Amino acid sequence: MVTGKISATHAFLLGLVLAIAGFITWSATQASTTLNNLVVVAPTAIIIGLLSIGIVAKTLLKPATEPSSSSTDKSSIWSDILLLAGFSAFCFALTNVGFDVATFVFVWVGVLMCGSKGKWQPPLYALVFTVFLVKGFGSLFPYPMTTLVL
Amino acid sequence: MIDQFALSQAFTLLFTDLSPWLWVIPGLLIGLIFGSIPGLQISMAMAVFLPVTFGMDFLQAMLFLTAIFTGGAYGGGVTAILMNIPGSSSSIATAFDGYPMARKGQHNEALGLGLCASVVGAFVGYSLLMLLINPLAAFVLKIGPLEMVVVVLWGLTLIATLNDSSMAKGLMAGFLGLMLSQIGMSTTGIMRTTIGNPYLLDGIPVVPAMIGIFAASELLRLRGSSFLVQNEAQRNISFALILKGVGQTFRHPGTLLRGSLIGAVIGAIPGVGSSVANLVSYGEAKRTSKTPEAFGKGAPEGVVAAESANSSSEGGSMTALLALGIPGGAATAVLLAAFSFHNIIGGPSFIRDQTDIVYSIILGNLGQVVLLAFLGLLSLRLLGMVVRVPLAYLVPSVLAMCAWGGYGITGTIAGPLTVAAFAGLGWLMRQNNYPVAATVIGLLLGRMMEGEVVRTLQVSGGRPFEYMMERPIALALFIIMLLVLIGAPALKAFRSRRASHEPN
Numbered sequence: 001m002v003t004g005k006i007s008a009t010h011a012f013l014l015g016l017v018l019a020i021a022g023f024i025t026w027s028a029t030q031a032s033t034t035l036n037n038l039v040v041v042a043p044t045a046i047i048i049g050l051l052s053i054g055i056v057a058k059t060l061l062k063p064a065t066e067p068s069s070s071s072t073d074k075s076s077i078w079s080d081i082l083l084l085a086g087f088s089a090f091c092f093a094l095t096n097v098g099f100d101v102a103t104f105v106f107v108w109v110g111v112l113m114c115g116s117k118g119k120w121q122p123p124l125y126a127l128v129f130t131v132f133l134v135k136g137f138g139s140l141f142p143y144p145m146t147t148l149v150l
Numbered sequence: 151m152i153d154q155f156a157l158s159q160a161f162t163l164l165f166t167d168l169s170p171w172l173w174v175i176p177g178l179l180i181g182l183i184f185g186s187i188p189g190l191q192i193s194m195a196m197a198v199f200l201p202v203t204f205g206m207d208f209l210q211a212m213l214f215l216t217a218i219f220t221g222g223a224y225g226g227g228v229t230a231i232l233m234n235i236p237g238s239s240s241s242i243a244t245a246f247d248g249y250p251m252a253r254k255g256q257h258n259e260a261l262g263l264g265l266c267a268s269v270v271g272a273f274v275g276y277s278l279l280m281l282l283i284n285p286l287a288a289f290v291l292k293i294g295p296l297e298m299v300v301v302v303l304w305g306l307t308l309i310a311t312l313n314d315s316s317m318a319k320g321l322m323a324g325f326l327g328l329m330l331s332q333i334g335m336s337t338t339g340i341m342r343t344t345i346g347n348p349y350l351l352d353g354i355p356v357v358p359a360m361i362g363i364f365a366a367s368e369l370l371r372l373r374g375s376s377f378l379v380q381n382e383a384q385r386n387i388s389f390a391l392i393l394k395g396v397g398q399t400f401r402h403p404g405t406l407l408r409g410s411l412i413g414a415v416i417g418a419i420p421g422v423g424s425s426v427a428n429l430v431s432y433g434e435a436k437r438t439s440k441t442p443e444a445f446g447k448g449a450p451e452g453v454v455a456a457e458s459a460n461s462s463s464e465g466g467s468m469t470a471l472l473a474l475g476i477p478g479g480a481a482t483a484v485l486l487a488a489f490s491f492h493n494i495i496g497g498p499s500f501i502r503d504q505t506d507i508v509y510s511i512i513l514g515n516l517g518q519v520v521l522l523a524f525l526g527l528l529s530l531r532l533l534g535m536v537v538r539v540p541l542a543y544l545v546p547s548v549l550a551m552c553a554w555g556g557y558g559i560t561g562t563i564a565g566p567l568t569v570a571a572f573a574g575l576g577w578l579m580r581q582n583n584y585p586v587a588a589t590v591i592g593l594l595l596g597r598m599m600e601g602e603v604v605r606t607l608q609v610s611g612g613r614p615f616e617y618m619m620e621r622p623i624a625l626a627l628f629i630i631m632l633l634v635l636i637g638a639p640a641l642k643a644f645r646s647r648r649a650s651h652e653p654n
Contacts, residue, residue, distance in 0.1 A: 013578045017322065021329050027343040028332065036338045036607065040600045044328045051322045058318065077581075080370045084574055087366065091553045091566035099557075103550050110546025114373050129547055137187065137554055142194065143561035 006059050009077070014052055021048045083113055098148030099138065104130040152281065153505050160509035163209060164517070170209050170510075174518055177217025178525050184218070185225020185237045186533065187551070191357070191559065192222030192238065193480035200484055200491075208492040209507065213514045215488055216468075219481050220272060220518050223464055224526060227264045227457050232257060232378075232536045233548060235365035239356065239425035239594055240460040243432035245364060246587060247445060247452030254448050255379045257537055258388050262395020263453045265526040267406060270399065271458030272519045274410035275417065275465025280512045283473055283501065289623075290418050290470050295605035296617060296624040301419060302599045304631050305426040308433035309588045323584045327592020328599075330354055337601040349564035356594055358556035362569035363586045366552045367576025369545045378537045378544070387534040392527065395450075402454050405435045409458030416459075417466025425594060427466075431459030437634065446585075465515070471496055472508055 006014075025045040028037060090106035108126035116122050134150045164170055177199075184195035195218050203211035226237025231248030244264060251260035309324030333343045334353030344350040372378070379385050399406060409431040416427040435455035436445045445452050470476040475496030477483035489496055494504075501508055536544070552573075556565030576586045610617030618624050 007582070009578055010582045013582055013584070016575075016578070017326050020326070024329055024332055024343045028336075028340075031336075031340045031342050034338075036604045037336055037340050037342075039603050039607070040328060040596060041332050041342075044325050044332070048322065048325050048329060051318055051325065055316075055318050055322060058316070076374060080373065080577060083370055083373055084570075084577060087370075087549055087553070087573060088567075088570040090550070091556070091570040092563070094553060094557060094566050095563045099554070103554075107546045107550055110549065111542055114542040114545050115376075116540075116542040125543060129550070133550065133554060137551070137558075140184075140198070141558050141561075142198065143557070145557075 006056065010059070014056065017048065018052055021045050079113070083110070086110065086113065095146055099145050100130055100134050100147045100150040103133055153509075156505035157509050159506035160513055163506060163510045164513055169207075170213050170514060171517070173206070173210055173214035174217045174514075174521060175525065177214045178221035178518065178522055181218040181221020181223070182225040182228075182525070182529060185222035185227075186229050187237075187555070191480070192219055192226075193484055194558070195222060196481055196484040200487060203488055204491065208494060209510050209514070211488050211492065212485070212511050213518070215485055216511070216515050217518050219464060219485075220461075220515065220522055221525075222481075223272075223461055224265065224268045224522060227268060227460070228261065228530070228533050231260045231264055231453070232533065233365060234368045235361060235548070235552070239360065240428055240463070241456070242360070242364075242425070242587065242590055242594075243428040243456035244453060244460070246432060246456070247447070247449045248456075249368075250446065250448035251450070251453065252378065252537065255385070256448065257379065257534060258386075258391030259395035259398060259450070260448075260453055261530045261534060262392040262397075263399050263450050264395075264457045265392075265523065265530065266396040266399035267409070267454040267457035268461040269519055269523045269526075270406055271410045271413055271461035272464055272522070273516060274407070274458075275414045275462030276468075276512055276515045276519065277465075278411075278414045278462075279465040279468055279472075280509070280516075283469060283508070283512075290474060290476075292623055293419050294621065294624075295602045295609060296614065296621050297627060298419065298602040299599070299606055300624055300627040300631060301416060301426060301430075302595050302602060304627075305429045305433075305595050306591065306599065307631075307635055308429050309591055319582075319584045320588050323579060323586065324588035324592045327589035327594075328596040329592075330359075330589070331593045331596025332600070337604045349560075349562060353597060354593065355556075355560050355565060355568050356590075357559050358565045358568040359572045359593055360590050361552045361555055362572030363576035363579075363590060366549055366569055366573030367580055367586065369549050369552075370573065370577050371580060372541055373545055375541050377541055378539075385537050387531050387537075389527075389531065392530055392534075398450055399454055402451050404438075405451050405454050406458050408434060408438075409455045410462040413459035413462030414466040417463025418469040419466075427463040428456045428460040429591060431455045434634070465512075468512075468515075472511070473497070473501055475500070 021044070025041055028041045031037065086106065086109060090102055093102035104126050107129050108123050111122040111125065131150065134145075134147060138145050180195055180199060181192060185192060196215050199218060200215070203214060206214065222237070223240060226241035227244045227248070230236040230241040230245035231252055234245050234249040236242045236245050248260045248264060251257065306324070309320060331353065334350050335341055341351070377385065412431040412434065413427040416430060432452060432455045435451050436442050439445065439449070439451055441449070467479060467482050471482045471485055473496075475486070477486045486496065494500065552569050553566040556569035559565050560568075579586050579589070606614050606617065618628065
């Protein structure tokens with residue numbers, strides 16, 4: 001019988017969860033080993049470790065299914081990752097570049113990445129949306145907001 | 151239970167002239183707007199508009215601020231249904247079934263269900279407050295850390311039932327949330343995992359994390375589609391279908407009533423409130439449903455359970471404020487500030503000496519609920535238009551609003567970066583069929599859980615089980631929880647096994 005494999009994204013997720021759990025546990029035990037400090041961290045870390053083993057074992061032992069990662073799926077995953085990277089850069093640029101310029105650029109590029117074919121509609125929409133956000137949404141913020149142009 | 155004379159005075163105060171009602175509709179609209187925009191919170195709206203109440207009399211100010219509260223609680227549910235963005239932690243469970251309904255083209259029905267359940271829930275919550283304010287206040291005073299542990303534990307048990315593919319994945323997602331909640335300064339003042347970053351001192355900001363993991367991660371996956379609702383014929387905003395949804399709510403009277411009662415009781419507990427109430431109510435609705443497998447895939451019962459509980463918890467949260475002068479959350483803290491502006495101190499003396507004002511506030515809120523029903527119906531046509539916007543434009547726009555919302559909550563770069571980090575985590579989890587909702591629940595309740603467990607250990611001198619024997623409310627809650635969690639499924643399994651063995 002051919003058994004299953006762990007996909008790259010699943011392996012990455014499990015590795016990330018274990019790394020986060022390991023680091024938080026290490027950090028908490030370094031800070032203090034009293035019961036009050038570890039009352040949630042320690043049991044949670046143990047359970048995460050056991051669940052990881054269980055999930056990996058279950059995935060590896062169960063019969064393999066039809067391979068689903070066609071080239072379309074792979075390109076879709078990479079497009080999602082590209083949009084996520086763009087979104088992360090946008091989040092970073094909000095306070096470092098300016099809310100107005102960062103939003104305008106992200107919405108314009110985002111509309112194109114999401115499949116819009118128009119030439120003038122995306123930048124026009126991005127402009128109107130940015131002005132609406134800065135003058136509308138932004139005016140309700142109780143905090144100062146960095147802008148470059150507006 | 152009701153002081154008849156004070157009640158008649160309350161009617162006189164409210165209905166002899168229209169001045170107390172003048173600010174109710176603006177308040178409801180402000181609440182709806184703030185509640186339906188990710189990152190703008192109800193408490194923020196109430197704080198922003200608090201100075202406006204300086205020139206009002208006390209009753210007018212109370213009705214205006216509570217109208218924002220009522221409108222905001224409902225507004226959060228609308229975005230949870232249409233865009234999978236819970237406006238606040240009290241609408242998390244609304245998204246579980248409301249959004250799948252919207253994706254199936256049942257957005258009109260889901261919005262109608264949400265509105266009706268909210269209205270009924272809020273009505274039940276305030277009616278109970280009216281009848282039981284004194285006994286509820288006495289109950290709240292008896293709530294200690296151990297009782298809170300049991301209630302939070304009840305909310306956490308929902309994690310086990312949220313699994314898209316396997317229970318192990320649901321538990322893993324929930325425990326990841328619990329682990330992430332431990333970042334930052336502990337209840338006892340110990341620094342953990344701050345990696346020298348001052349933004350992490352208070353831990354991970356929950357609302358930006360929730361926006362990222364729920365909304366932003368889903369938007370990334372929607373990128374390839376053309377519209378939120380694929381079938382063009384189903385994209386219409388139909389008043390008749392919204393009303394059909396309103397009618398559907400009453401097909402689940404048990405869920406509606408149970409959700410309203412759970413919300414009112416849990417909402418009365420300071421510090422727990424609507425964020426736990428909607429989860430407990432949803433969990434109970436799923437456990438007791440004849441079709442639990444439909445939950446998470448667009449079950450109307452799920453929307454009814456969540457919305458009725460979060461709306462009725464509003465009435466519950468007013469109990470502690472009016473009867474004890476204790477704010478149960480950020481929104482009621484702003485109301486307490488309005489009390490002090492008008493030289494009024496909440497608590498037993500307020501109820502004893504100014505019963506007519508207390509009844510006026512409660513009756514005014516009941517009136518607001520009726521107004522919300524009309525205003526909600528009118529605004530749903532506008533809010534529902536979101537399903538007609540092409541996703542190529544909707545996805546980047548809502549992503550941008552998510553990042554802005556993160557900033558609106560924290561006021562620093564930490565908010566948008568949290569949204570981005572959790573968007574990535576949520577995308578990875580969704581790719582591999584892990585329920586992101588379980589992580590949010592763990593994150594939301596983990597810090598609360600730790601604080602209450604530590605306080606219980608300190609109060610009990612390290613003997614929590616012996617201490618429980620001295621706490622009848624905690625013991626009763628614990629036994630009920632065990633009966634509901636273990637007893638009910640065991641009985642169900644026993645009955646089905648016996649039925650399968652019986653000859654036809």
